[in-house]
Amino acid sequence: MTDAQPYFPHRHLLGIEGLSPLDIKALLDLADAAVDVSRQVEKKKATLRGRTQINLFFEPSTRTQASFELAGKRLGADVMNMSVASSSVKKGETLIDTAATLNAMRPDLIVVRHDAAGAVNLLARKVDCSVINAGDGSHEHPTQALLDALTIRRNKGTIAGLTVAICGDILHSRVARSNMILLAAMGARVRLVAPSTLLPAGIAQLGFETFSRMEEGLAGADIVMMLRLQRERMNGSFVPSVKEYFRYYGLDREKLALAAPDALVMHPGPMNRGVEIASDVADGPQSLIREQVEMGVAVRMAVLEALAMHLPVKA
Amino acid sequence: MSKPPTILTNARMIDPASGRDDLGALRIAEGGIDDIAWGSFPQAPEGAEVVDCGGALLAPGLIDMRAFVGEPGAEHRETFASLSAAAAAGGVTTILTMPDTSPVVDDPALVDYVLRRARDTARVRIHPAAALTKGLAGQEMTEFGLLGEAGAIAFTDGAKSVSNPRVLRRALLYARDAGALLINHCEDADLVGDGVMNEGEFATRLGLLGIPCEAETIPLERDMRLVRLTSGRYHAALISCADSVEIIARAKQGGLAVTCGVSINHLTLNENDIGDYRTFCKLSPPLRHEDERQAVIAALAAGTIDVIVSDHNPQDVETKRLPFSEAANGAVGIETMLSAALRLHHGEMVSLVRLLHAMSTRPAEILGIPGGRLEKGVPADLMLFDPDMPYVLDKTDLQSRSKNTPFDEARLEGRVLRSYVGGTCVHRLES
Numbered sequence: 233m234t235d236a237q238p239y240f241p242h243r244h245l246l247g248i249e250g251l252s253p254l255d256i257k258a259l260l261d262l263a264d265a266a267v268d269v270s271r272q273v274e275k276k277k278a279t280l281r282g283r284t285q286i287n288l289f290f291e292p293s294t295r296t297q298a299s300f301e302l303a304g305k306r307l308g309a310d311v312m313n314m315s316v317a318s319s320s321v322k323k324g325e326t327l328i329d330t331a332a333t334l335n336a337m338r339p340d341l342i343v344v345r346h347d348a349a350g351a352v353n354l355l356a357r358k359v360d361c362s363v364i365n366a367g368d369g370s371h372e373h374p375t376q377a378l379l380d381a382l383t384i385r386r387n388k389g390t391i392a393g394l395t396v397a398i399c400g401d402i403l404h405s406r407v408a409r410s411n412m413i414l415l416a417a418m419g420a421r422v423r424l425v426a427p428s429t430l431l432p433a434g435i436a437q438l439g440f441e442t443f444s445r446m447e448e449g450l451a452g453a454d455i456v457m458m459l460r461l462q463r464e465r466m467n468g469s470f471v472p473s474v475k476e477y478f479r480y481y482g483l484d485r486e487k488l489a490l491a492a493p494d495a496l497v498m499h500p501g502p503m504n505r506g507v508e509i510a511s512d513v514a515d516g517p518q519s520l521i522r523e524q525v526e527m528g529v530a531v532r533m534a535v536l537e538a539l540a541m542h543l544p545v546k547a
Numbered sequence: 548m549s550k551p552p553t554i555l556t557n558a559r560m561i562d563p564a565s566g567r568d569d570l571g572a573l574r575i576a577e578g579g580i581d582d583i584a585w586g587s588f589p590q591a592p593e594g595a596e597v598v599d600c601g602g603a604l605l606a607p608g609l610i611d612m613r614a615f616v617g618e619p620g621a622e623h624r625e626t627f628a629s630l631s632a633a634a635a636a637g638g639v640t641t642i643l644t645m646p647d648t649s650p651v652v653d654d655p656a657l658v659d660y661v662l663r664r665a666r667d668t669a670r671v672r673i674h675p676a677a678a679l680t681k682g683l684a685g686q687e688m689t690e691f692g693l694l695g696e697a698g699a700i701a702f703t704d705g706a707k708s709v710s711n712p713r714v715l716r717r718a719l720l721y722a723r724d725a726g727a728l729l730i731n732h733c734e735d736a737d738l739v740g741d742g743v744m745n746e747g748e749f750a751t752r753l754g755l756l757g758i759p760c761e762a763e764t765i766p767l768e769r770d771m772r773l774v775r776l777t778s779g780r781y782h783a784a785l786i787s788c789a790d791s792v793e794i795i796a797r798a799k800q801g802g803l804a805v806t807c808g809v810s811i812n813h814l815t816l817n818e819n820d821i822g823d824y825r826t827f828c829k830l831s832p833p834l835r836h837e838d839e840r841q842a843v844i845a846a847l848a849a850g851t852i853d854v855i856v857s858d859h860n861p862q863d864v865e866t867k868r869l870p871f872s873e874a875a876n877g878a879v880g881i882e883t884m885l886s887a888a889l890r891l892h893h894g895e896m897v898s899l900v901r902l903l904h905a906m907s908t909r910p911a912e913i914l915g916i917p918g919g920r921l922e923k924g925v926p927a928d929l930m931l932f933d934p935d936m937p938y939v940l941d942k943t944d945l946q947s948r949s950k951n952t953p954f955d956e957a958r959l960e961g962r963v964l965r966s967y968v969g970g971t972c973v974h975r976l977e978s
Contacts, residue, residue, distance in 0.1 A: 428720040428777075444724040468680070468687020470717060476690040 238262050240538035244356050244363045247372035248413045256381065256414060262534035263382050263527070270306065270530055279537050280309035283340040287313045288330075289366070290346040295501060295525065296366050296375075300343045303532035307540075309341070327351060331358040340543050341536060344368075349406075362539040370404045376500050377410035379531040381418065383524050384455055387496055392419030397449050397491070399425040400459030400481065400508050403432050403470075407500045408459055412440060425449030427481065429470045446480065446487050453491040457498045458483050458508050466507070474507050484510040488518065496520050551594045552576040553970060558600035558931065560585070563607065563904035564920035573605060575927040578969040583921055600931055603964055606903050607919050608640025608671075608928035610910035612730075612808060613784060613856035614881055615705065617948070618664060620649025624949050625861040627661075630881070631669035633946035635974035637882040638930035638963040639857070641672040641918060643910075646683070647705035653678035653689045655697035662698050670973040671966075672928070674916065676701040679718060679729060683707050688718045691725040700914050703730035703784065706831065706860075706876070710736065712769060719779030728914065730782040731770055733791075734831060738762035743872045745818045745833045753824065755871060758833050760788040767791055771798045774805055782913060783807035786852055787832040789842035796851045806913050807851075809843050810858035811880055815887045816840075816953060826867045826874035827953045830858070847905060848897045853913065855888060855905045857881040861949030879947045883954050889934055889961035899934065927970035936962045 238258035242251070269275060285304040289297055297313060304311040314334075325333075327346075334342065341362050344352045349369030356363040367373040385391055396415050402408045402424050415422050416439070424435060425443045435442055443449030450456060461477065471477045478484075483497065497509075497519045505511045514521060556572035560583070572589060574582040591597045611634065617624035634642055644661065646652035652661060658675050665673035677699035681687045691702060702722065709715045709731050722729050739762050744750050746757025767783060771794060774781045786792060786807045798805045812830055817837045821828045828834055846852040860877025867874050880887070888906065891897040911919030918928050942955040966974040 428724050429717045468689075471721070472688050472690040472692075476693050480692050 238538075240541065243539065243542050245374055245535050245539065246353055246356060246363065246365045248374045248377050248410045248417070249372065251417070253417050256378070256418060259378055259531070259534050259538055260382050260385060262537055263378070263530045264386070266530040266533035266537070267527070269533070270526070275306050276308060277306060278308045280304065280307040280340075280540055283309045283540070283543065284338070285309040285311045285341040285343065285536070286334060286339045287311065287343045287366075288334065288345070289313070289315045290344075290351070291367070293345055293366070295528070296345065299525075299528040300364075300366060300532050302529050303536055304341075306529070307533055307536055309536070327355060328358055331355045335359040335361070341539060362543065364535060364539065367406055370406050370409070372410045373406040374410050375528070375531055375535060376407050377414040378535070379524060379527040380411055380457065380498060380500070381414055382527045382531055383498065383520050384496075386527075387520060388454065391415065393421075394454040395421045395423065395452060395492075396455040396457060397423045397425050397453040398457045398459065399446065399449065399483065401430045401461045401465065401470075402426045402435070402459065403430045404462065404465070405459045411457065416440075423449050423453065425481075427471055447490055450487055450490045453495055455496055455498060456483060456488065456491055460500065460502065461504060461508050478507055482506070482508055482510060483513050485513060488513055498524060501525070551596060552581060552592065553596045553598065554591045555598045555600055555605055555929070555931070556588050556591070557602060558605035559602055560921060561604060561606045561900060561903055562921035563900050564908045564922070566900050568900060570602075573921065573929075575967070575970040578927055578971075580921065580923055580925055580927050582923060603931050603933050605929060605931050607907040607921060608930050608966060608968065609638050609885060609906040610641040610914070610916075610919055611639045611857045611859070611881055611884065611906070612643045612854055612910045612914065613645065613810070614642050614859040615645045615647060615861065615877070617861060618648065619660070624863050625947060626668065627665050627673060628668040629946060629948045630859070631665075631671045631673070633859075633879070633882040634671045635966045635968070636946050636963060638885045638932055638966055639671060639881055640928035640930065640966060640968045640973075641674065641916065642881070643674050643676050643701060643914065645703065645705035646676055646678040647707070651678050651683050652676075652699070653681050653683070655690065655693050658694055658697040658699045671968050674698070674700045674914065676703050676705070676730065678702070679704045679709055679731070680714060685709050685711055686714060688714065688721060691722050691727040695725060695727055700916065701728040701730050701782070704732070706732060708732050708734045708736065708766060710766065712773060715770065716773050716777060719773055719777040719781065723777065723779050728780055728782060730784050732784045732831075733763050733766040733770060735762045735766050738765065741872075743829065743833070744821060745835045747818070747836055749818050749821070753821070760790055760835070760839070763787060763832055764790045764794060767794050771803065771805065774798065774803045775801070778804075780804040781806075785810050785813070785832055785856070785858065786843060786846070787813045787835050788839040792842055792846040792851055796846075799851065806853040808854040808856045809847060809852045810856055811884045811887050812858060812878060812953060813840065813843055814847065814855065815890050820953060821871075824871040825953070826869065826871055827878050827951045827955070829871060829874050829876055830878060831876040844891060844896050848901060850901075853905065853909045855884070855902070857884040859947075861947055862951045863949055867951050877951065878953050879945065879949050879951050882945055882947060883940065883952060883959065885932065885963060886959040886961045887954060890959075892934065893960055927967055929967040930963055931965040932961060932963045934961045936960065938962060
């Protein structure tokens with residue numbers, strides 16, 4: 233036990249890649265405290281009072297945007313949401329022009345989601361404030377991995393030594409990438425379970441175990457993390473059909489029974505019930521899916537607080 | 548209690564799996580090969596049915612990996628009943644049927660339909676190949692897992708070529724997980740264009756547009772690279788030229804899980820057989836130059852080409868009695884496959900054992916089905932034939948509903964005397 237405030241040495245949060253286990257632990261510890269704040273009647277802190285947070289979403293999102301908005305507001309920040317529909321991107325403005333325009337408005341924190349991998353890194357180089365990646369293409373979604381880690385740690389007490397099976401569309405998933413890196417860094421054994429069409433090339437060289445049969449990939453797993461399968465990938469392009477996908481890769485009670493008896497089920501949402509997960513599993517006693525949403529707000533509060541440490545105190 | 552055993556005695560038995568070729572006897576019980584006596588003729592037990600083979604050749608029933616059937620949708624061309632009657636008469640006891648029907652076999656319910664119709668009406672074993680892409684459209688892969696559970700043992704777009712490399716790449720990857728075999732007919736539709744026969748001097752003389760060998764070798768070469776990329780398993784349905792043989796040989800040397808077939812037509816006929824615009828010799832791939840035929844024969848003998856298929860494709864008068872360029876592709880061949888293949892044996896180009904191996908043992912291995920060998924415990928799917936019996940083929944004698952054979956009035960040597968499926972005699976030559 234230490235009284236010292238957990239220290240986070242980065243100005244931006246662009247990905248899990250590049251964070252040390254200590255950095256991750258610092259954010260999770262801060263998030264634990266934020267959970268307590270969120271469970272009080274008086275949920276407001278003053279950490280970000282007077283600060284401006286812009287949520288810049290080039291891709292539609294309901295839960296992530298709401299989660300960041302709530303997190304900012306609970307810390308006292310002024311939060312502004314900008315979504316692609318109302319932005320000038322539609323009018324032909326480039327990403328860099330948008331960044332320069334926003335920068336001139338002197339925000340303190342920008343939360344960015346973009347459908348292109350690397351777009352958030354590019355934007356971060358063009359602005360003076362702190363940038364948080366809320367998902368860039370199939371690259372990273374660091375706050376999702378952190379909230380998953382927090383959920384696991386609070387339920388299992390630790391992450392190290394656990395066997396985590398990440399199942400589904402690994403190829404297109406930023407959630408999978410961030411989680412793989414984080415969980416491996418924290419000492420978990422990560423298995424990737426997907427049809428070969430949904431596994432990225434070179435994944436074995438990165439040191440992860442891969443399985444194309446759920447039955448093998450789930451055997452003895454402590455955590456079963458399901459991924460969303462986009463609708464346009466279901467009908468013959470990557471997998472033949474919803475029916476076949478659910479049969480072989482959908483998490484139902486029979487497949488879950490192969491995991492450890494106390495295995496816990498997670499999903500980043502939004503779920504396709506009857507595609508990657510059966511309703512009775514999603515809503516069942518082993519499911520942490522609702523808790524993940526609660527942890528989402530806490531983790532985002534923690535990230536905002538951690539980055540606020542580096543914000544200049546004088547104008 | 549059970550049926551008394553059947554003894555086939557005084558037979559010259561060839562087991563193409565081991566290469567053994569010797570006189571002996573074979574006992575059938577419970578639908579399977581119960582015992583084999585090589586080099587001896589043991590006393591038949593009490594009550595057994597004894598068949599004196601009179602020194603005729605006894606070998607595993609043939610397994611044909613490529614036959615088209617008209618059911619459902621074109622029953623006037625061929626039904627499972629007529630196809631299987633033709634097969635049994637030709638010593639073929641197992642058929643892989645192509646999914647090019649109407650509707651296309653791309654759904655588990657259709658696989659189920661085929662298996663039920665076959666069970667009720669066919670006298671030989673029918674294994675459906677399901678479509679590789681939905682509707683044979685070449686765009687979206689089918690449900691390899693569910694179709695496999697329903698009973699499909701291979702996936703192919705039949706007479707169509709899967710030409711989109713992205714589709715084939717993903718299908719190879721996905722099939723690897725499902726343990727499924729993919730079969731592709733390599734033919735570049737753009738290079739075929741309006742071509743109707745092999746490109747070259749003869750086509751020029753006939754005034755017909757040609758199809759170069761490259762229409763086959765370019766997609767085949769591409770497919771080999773996709774197999775290497777995906778570590779998938781792949782069977783090239785039909786090889787017709789020397790360059791294709793070289794591509795396959797190189798792929799096999801490189802350790803790829805690749806096999807290939809050749810049609811009986813390309814082993815025994817060449818482009819000159821088209822003669823005076825005979826549409827029954829209009830095939831896909833087209834009959835090639837004699838040099839190419841010699842190359843595929845040599846590749847068959849060497850084992851580079853794995854299997855011989857009939858490429859049985861029933862067509863009727865409306866699709867064949869047309870100007871050559873307008874006629875449909877395809878020839879019937881399941882009933883004459885053995886007789887035609889024996890030409891290579893009589894011509895001393897390919898050994899009898901290797902021919903039988905390419906029509907029984909090897910297809911069974913590739914498809915992962917029992918049979919294709921004379922061994923205790925395997926199903927008693929057998930054929931008894933006289934390899935030297937001469938006859939002149941009269942197409943009206945064919946069992947098939949369609950008579951589009953390129954061998955009409957041809958002199959052939961070698962006839963099937965009896966065929967057995969699961970120990971039951973399903974064909975007996977009328978004397």
